[in-house]
Amino acid sequence: MPSPSTxxxxxxxYHPAPDARTRLVCLPHAGGSASYFVPVSRALSPxxxxxxxxxxxxxxxxxxPGIPTIEELADAVTRExxxxxxxxxxxxxxxxxxxxxxEVALRLEAAxxxxxxxxxxxxxxxxxxxxxxVHERGDDALVAEIKALAGTNxxxxxxxxxxxxxxxxxxxxxxxxxxxxxxxxxxxTCPVTALIGDSDPKATxxxxxxWEDHTKGAFDYRVFPGGHFYLNDxxxxxxxxxxxxxxxxxxxxxx
Numbered sequence: 001m002p003s004p005s006t007x008x009x010x011x012x013x014y015h016p017a018p019d020a021r022t023r024l025v026c027l028p029h030a031g032g033s034a035s036y037f038v039p040v041s042r043a044l045s046p047x048x049x050x051x052x053x054x055x056x057x058x059x060x061x062x063x064x065p066g067i068p069t070i071e072e073l074a075d076a077v078t079r080e081x082x083x084x085x086x087x088x089x090x091x092x093x094x095x096x097x098x099x100x101x102x103e104v105a106l107r108l109e110a111a112x113x114x115x116x117x118x119x120x121x122x123x124x125x126x127x128x129x130x131x132x133x134v135h136e137r138g139d140d141a142l143v144a145e146i147k148a149l150a151g152t153n154x155x156x157x158x159x160x161x162x163x164x165x166x167x168x169x170x171x172x173x174x175x176x177x178x179x180x181x182x183x184x185x186x187x188x189t190c191p192v193t194a195l196i197g198d199s200d201p202k203a204t205x206x207x208x209x210x211w212e213d214h215t216k217g218a219f220d221y222r223v224f225p226g227g228h229f230y231l232n233d234x235x236x237x238x239x240x241x242x243x244x245x246x247x248x249x250x251x252x253x254x255x
Contacts, residue, residue: 009061010080012052014038015045022088022116022246025081026052027097027104029122030173031146031166033058040092043239048246051084053077057169066172070096070180074103078111085113090246094231095202096177098123102214105188114190116249118215119242121195122228124207125214129181135174139167146170149202149228191218193245195238197230198223 012034024044026037034052041050055073056064067073081089081104089108093101098120105118124130134145143163192215196208205223212219222241224230231238 010054010077011084012054013049014041014052015050017046017049020046020049020087022090022249023049023051023084024242024246025084025089025091025101025104026050027077027091027093027100028053028055029095029097030177031058031170032094032097035059039235040239043235044243048243051081053080055169055173057172058166062166062169066169066176068172068176070099070103070176071182073176074100074107078104078107081108082111082113088116088246088249089113090117090119090242090249091115092119092121092242093123094121095123095228096173097121099126099177099180102126102188103182105190106186109189117191117193117245118188119193119195120208120211121231121238122197122200122203124203125194125210125212126180126182127184127213128203128207128210132178135171135178139164142167142171142174186214188215189217190215191220191245193219193241194221195231196221196223197226197228199226200228200230202228 026040028034028036034054037050037052041052044050054061055067057066067076077100085108091101091105101118101120105115108115134142192211194208194211196203196205198205209221224234224237226233
Protein backbone atom coordinates (compact mmCIF):
# COMPACT_ATOMS: atom_id res chain seq x y z
CA MET A 1 0.00 0.00 0.00
CA PRO A 2 1.46 3.41 -0.94
CA SER A 3 2.62 5.72 1.81
CA PRO A 4 0.17 8.63 2.26
CA SER A 5 3.13 10.98 2.69
CA THR A 6 4.25 10.32 -0.89
CA UNK A 7 0.95 9.67 -2.63
CA UNK A 8 -1.79 11.86 -1.23
CA UNK A 9 -0.66 14.97 -3.13
CA UNK A 10 -1.92 13.41 -6.35
CA UNK A 11 -4.33 10.69 -5.21
CA UNK A 12 -7.34 11.62 -3.08
CA UNK A 13 -9.24 8.82 -1.34
CA TYR A 14 -12.29 10.59 0.04
CA HIS A 15 -13.82 7.32 1.23
CA PRO A 16 -11.03 4.79 1.82
CA ALA A 17 -12.34 1.29 1.17
CA PRO A 18 -9.63 -1.21 2.17
CA ASP A 19 -11.87 -4.18 1.41
CA ALA A 20 -12.90 -3.00 -2.07
CA ARG A 21 -12.03 -5.51 -4.76
CA THR A 22 -11.63 -2.89 -7.48
CA ARG A 23 -10.52 0.73 -7.80
CA LEU A 24 -11.74 3.50 -10.09
CA VAL A 25 -9.25 6.23 -11.02
CA CYS A 26 -11.10 9.49 -11.79
CA LEU A 27 -9.48 12.19 -13.92
CA PRO A 28 -11.01 15.69 -13.93
CA HIS A 29 -11.79 18.02 -16.83
CA ALA A 30 -9.75 21.11 -17.73
CA GLY A 31 -9.72 23.41 -14.71
CA GLY A 32 -11.35 20.70 -12.61
CA SER A 33 -10.17 19.23 -9.33
CA ALA A 34 -10.31 15.93 -7.49
CA SER A 35 -13.16 17.12 -5.29
CA TYR A 36 -15.49 17.06 -8.32
CA PHE A 37 -15.62 13.29 -7.78
CA VAL A 38 -16.56 13.30 -4.09
CA PRO A 39 -20.18 12.28 -4.89
CA VAL A 40 -18.90 9.43 -7.08
CA SER A 41 -16.59 8.25 -4.30
CA ARG A 42 -19.41 8.40 -1.76
CA ALA A 43 -21.80 6.48 -4.00
CA LEU A 44 -19.40 3.67 -4.93
CA SER A 45 -17.75 3.11 -1.55
CA PRO A 46 -17.14 0.62 0.01
CA UNK A 47 -17.66 -1.72 -2.95
CA UNK A 48 -15.33 0.28 -5.20
CA UNK A 49 -12.54 2.52 -3.95
CA UNK A 50 -12.35 5.78 -5.90
CA UNK A 51 -8.95 7.38 -6.44
CA UNK A 52 -9.55 10.97 -7.56
CA UNK A 53 -6.53 12.63 -9.16
CA UNK A 54 -5.54 16.15 -8.14
CA UNK A 55 -3.55 17.97 -10.82
CA UNK A 56 -1.02 20.66 -9.90
CA UNK A 57 -2.14 24.31 -10.03
CA UNK A 58 -5.50 24.14 -8.20
CA UNK A 59 -6.98 24.07 -4.71
CA UNK A 60 -4.29 22.97 -2.25
CA UNK A 61 -1.80 22.63 -5.15
CA UNK A 62 -2.39 26.15 -6.49
CA UNK A 63 1.20 27.25 -5.85
CA UNK A 64 2.55 24.54 -8.15
CA PRO A 65 3.06 25.15 -11.87
CA GLY A 66 0.77 23.31 -14.24
CA ILE A 67 2.04 20.51 -16.46
CA PRO A 68 1.94 21.75 -20.06
CA THR A 69 1.16 18.60 -22.08
CA ILE A 70 -1.16 15.62 -21.77
CA GLU A 71 1.79 13.28 -22.31
CA GLU A 72 3.84 14.75 -19.43
CA LEU A 73 0.81 14.79 -17.17
CA ALA A 74 0.14 11.15 -18.05
CA ASP A 75 3.72 10.23 -17.13
CA ALA A 76 3.25 11.83 -13.71
CA VAL A 77 -0.21 10.37 -13.06
CA THR A 78 0.92 6.88 -14.10
CA ARG A 79 3.79 6.99 -11.60
CA GLU A 80 1.31 7.83 -8.85
CA UNK A 81 -1.31 5.28 -9.92
CA UNK A 82 0.98 2.26 -10.39
CA UNK A 83 1.41 1.62 -6.64
CA UNK A 84 -2.39 1.24 -6.39
CA UNK A 85 -2.48 -1.52 -9.02
CA UNK A 86 -2.37 -4.31 -6.44
CA UNK A 87 -6.02 -4.84 -7.30
CA UNK A 88 -7.96 -4.30 -10.55
CA UNK A 89 -8.15 -0.70 -11.80
CA UNK A 90 -10.58 1.05 -14.13
CA UNK A 91 -10.27 4.67 -15.30
CA UNK A 92 -12.87 7.38 -15.81
CA UNK A 93 -11.95 10.71 -17.39
CA UNK A 94 -14.12 13.62 -18.47
CA UNK A 95 -13.15 16.02 -21.28
CA UNK A 96 -9.39 16.62 -20.92
CA UNK A 97 -9.46 13.80 -18.37
CA UNK A 98 -10.61 11.40 -21.12
CA UNK A 99 -7.53 12.10 -23.24
CA UNK A 100 -5.43 11.76 -20.11
CA UNK A 101 -7.13 8.49 -19.16
CA UNK A 102 -6.28 7.03 -22.57
CA GLU A 103 -2.63 8.03 -22.21
CA VAL A 104 -2.43 6.71 -18.64
CA ALA A 105 -4.01 3.43 -19.76
CA LEU A 106 -1.42 3.08 -22.52
CA ARG A 107 1.35 3.56 -19.96
CA LEU A 108 -0.23 1.15 -17.50
CA GLU A 109 -0.50 -1.51 -20.19
CA ALA A 110 3.15 -0.93 -21.15
CA ALA A 111 4.01 -1.56 -17.48
CA UNK A 112 2.05 -4.82 -17.50
CA UNK A 113 -1.07 -3.47 -15.77
CA UNK A 114 -4.12 -3.86 -18.02
CA UNK A 115 -7.06 -1.75 -16.79
CA UNK A 116 -10.41 -3.50 -16.51
CA UNK A 117 -11.83 -0.68 -18.61
CA UNK A 118 -11.45 2.97 -19.60
CA UNK A 119 -14.45 5.33 -19.60
CA UNK A 120 -13.89 8.36 -21.84
CA UNK A 121 -16.49 11.07 -21.36
CA UNK A 122 -17.23 14.29 -23.25
CA UNK A 123 -14.18 14.08 -25.51
CA UNK A 124 -13.61 13.30 -29.15
CA UNK A 125 -11.24 10.46 -29.98
CA UNK A 126 -7.54 11.33 -30.50
CA UNK A 127 -7.95 10.52 -34.21
CA UNK A 128 -10.51 13.36 -34.44
CA UNK A 129 -8.00 16.14 -33.69
CA UNK A 130 -9.13 19.66 -34.52
CA UNK A 131 -6.94 22.68 -33.82
CA UNK A 132 -8.41 24.95 -31.13
CA UNK A 133 -7.07 28.20 -29.66
CA VAL A 134 -9.18 28.95 -26.59
CA HIS A 135 -5.99 28.86 -24.47
CA GLU A 136 -4.58 31.77 -26.49
CA ARG A 137 -7.51 34.10 -25.77
CA GLY A 138 -7.69 36.79 -23.09
CA ASP A 139 -9.00 36.15 -19.58
CA ASP A 140 -12.51 37.44 -20.29
CA ALA A 141 -12.85 35.24 -23.37
CA LEU A 142 -11.61 32.23 -21.41
CA VAL A 143 -14.14 32.85 -18.63
CA ALA A 144 -16.90 33.23 -21.24
CA GLU A 145 -15.93 29.90 -22.83
CA ILE A 146 -16.05 28.11 -19.48
CA LYS A 147 -19.44 29.61 -18.63
CA ALA A 148 -20.83 28.67 -22.04
CA LEU A 149 -19.74 25.05 -21.60
CA ALA A 150 -21.18 24.85 -18.10
CA GLY A 151 -24.53 26.16 -19.35
CA THR A 152 -27.27 25.53 -16.81
CA ASN A 153 -24.62 24.03 -14.54
CA UNK A 154 -22.91 27.42 -14.11
CA UNK A 155 -23.03 26.87 -10.34
CA UNK A 156 -20.07 24.59 -11.01
CA UNK A 157 -18.00 27.69 -11.48
CA UNK A 158 -18.66 29.19 -8.08
CA UNK A 159 -17.53 32.74 -7.41
CA UNK A 160 -16.08 34.50 -10.46
CA UNK A 161 -13.27 36.02 -8.37
CA UNK A 162 -12.21 32.51 -7.40
CA UNK A 163 -12.55 31.42 -11.01
CA UNK A 164 -10.17 34.16 -12.09
CA UNK A 165 -7.68 33.07 -9.42
CA UNK A 166 -7.42 29.65 -11.03
CA UNK A 167 -7.33 30.93 -14.62
CA UNK A 168 -3.62 30.07 -14.96
CA UNK A 169 -4.45 26.42 -14.21
CA UNK A 170 -7.45 26.50 -16.56
CA UNK A 171 -5.37 28.06 -19.34
CA UNK A 172 -2.64 25.47 -18.82
CA UNK A 173 -5.19 22.65 -19.02
CA UNK A 174 -6.81 24.07 -22.14
CA UNK A 175 -3.42 24.36 -23.81
CA UNK A 176 -2.59 20.74 -22.93
CA UNK A 177 -5.97 19.51 -24.19
CA UNK A 178 -6.08 21.64 -27.34
CA UNK A 179 -2.53 20.81 -28.48
CA UNK A 180 -2.87 17.08 -27.78
CA UNK A 181 -2.46 15.31 -31.12
CA UNK A 182 -0.86 11.91 -30.56
CA UNK A 183 -1.17 10.55 -34.09
CA UNK A 184 -2.21 7.04 -35.14
CA UNK A 185 -0.83 3.66 -34.26
CA UNK A 186 -1.32 3.16 -30.53
CA UNK A 187 -4.17 0.96 -29.38
CA UNK A 188 -5.24 -0.23 -25.98
CA THR A 189 -6.10 -3.88 -25.35
CA CYS A 190 -8.62 -3.17 -22.60
CA PRO A 191 -12.33 -2.34 -23.07
CA VAL A 192 -13.21 1.29 -23.80
CA THR A 193 -16.60 2.93 -23.24
CA ALA A 194 -17.25 6.38 -24.70
CA LEU A 195 -19.89 8.63 -23.11
CA ILE A 196 -21.21 11.78 -24.73
CA GLY A 197 -23.96 14.38 -24.36
CA ASP A 198 -26.21 14.65 -27.41
CA SER A 199 -25.73 18.43 -27.61
CA ASP A 200 -22.07 18.72 -26.57
CA PRO A 201 -20.56 21.65 -28.52
CA LYS A 202 -17.06 20.20 -28.14
CA ALA A 203 -17.65 16.70 -29.54
CA THR A 204 -20.23 14.94 -31.67
CA UNK A 205 -21.56 11.41 -31.25
CA UNK A 206 -19.40 10.43 -34.25
CA UNK A 207 -16.35 11.94 -32.51
CA UNK A 208 -17.10 9.76 -29.49
CA UNK A 209 -17.71 6.61 -31.52
CA UNK A 210 -14.26 7.06 -33.11
CA TRP A 211 -12.74 5.92 -29.80
CA GLU A 212 -13.45 2.42 -31.14
CA ASP A 213 -10.36 2.83 -33.34
CA HIS A 214 -8.16 3.20 -30.26
CA THR A 215 -8.62 -0.20 -28.66
CA LYS A 216 -8.33 -3.82 -29.69
CA GLY A 217 -10.66 -4.67 -26.82
CA ALA A 218 -14.42 -4.40 -26.51
CA PHE A 219 -15.98 -1.03 -27.30
CA ASP A 220 -19.27 0.53 -26.33
CA TYR A 221 -20.67 4.04 -26.40
CA ARG A 222 -23.57 5.71 -24.63
CA VAL A 223 -25.36 8.92 -25.56
CA PHE A 224 -26.99 11.00 -22.82
CA PRO A 225 -29.21 14.09 -23.00
CA GLY A 226 -27.29 17.29 -22.39
CA GLY A 227 -24.25 19.34 -23.27
CA HIS A 228 -20.61 19.17 -22.29
CA PHE A 229 -21.41 18.66 -18.62
CA TYR A 230 -24.27 16.24 -19.29
CA LEU A 231 -22.86 14.00 -16.55
CA ASN A 232 -23.98 16.31 -13.75
CA ASP A 233 -27.59 15.41 -14.56
CA UNK A 234 -26.91 11.74 -15.32
CA UNK A 235 -24.90 10.59 -12.30
CA UNK A 236 -27.19 7.66 -11.34
CA UNK A 237 -27.16 6.22 -14.87
CA UNK A 238 -23.39 6.60 -15.21
CA UNK A 239 -22.68 5.06 -11.82
CA UNK A 240 -25.00 2.14 -12.63
CA UNK A 241 -23.14 1.58 -15.89
CA UNK A 242 -19.71 1.67 -14.20
CA UNK A 243 -20.89 -0.64 -11.43
CA UNK A 244 -22.31 -3.09 -13.96
CA UNK A 245 -19.00 -3.09 -15.83
CA UNK A 246 -16.93 -3.66 -12.69
CA UNK A 247 -19.30 -6.37 -11.46
CA UNK A 248 -19.01 -8.09 -14.82
CA UNK A 249 -15.23 -8.01 -14.61
CA UNK A 250 -15.30 -9.46 -11.11
CA UNK A 251 -17.65 -12.21 -12.21
CA UNK A 252 -15.45 -13.01 -15.20
CA UNK A 253 -12.23 -13.07 -13.18
CA UNK A 254 -13.83 -15.42 -10.64
CA UNK A 255 -14.08 -18.21 -13.22
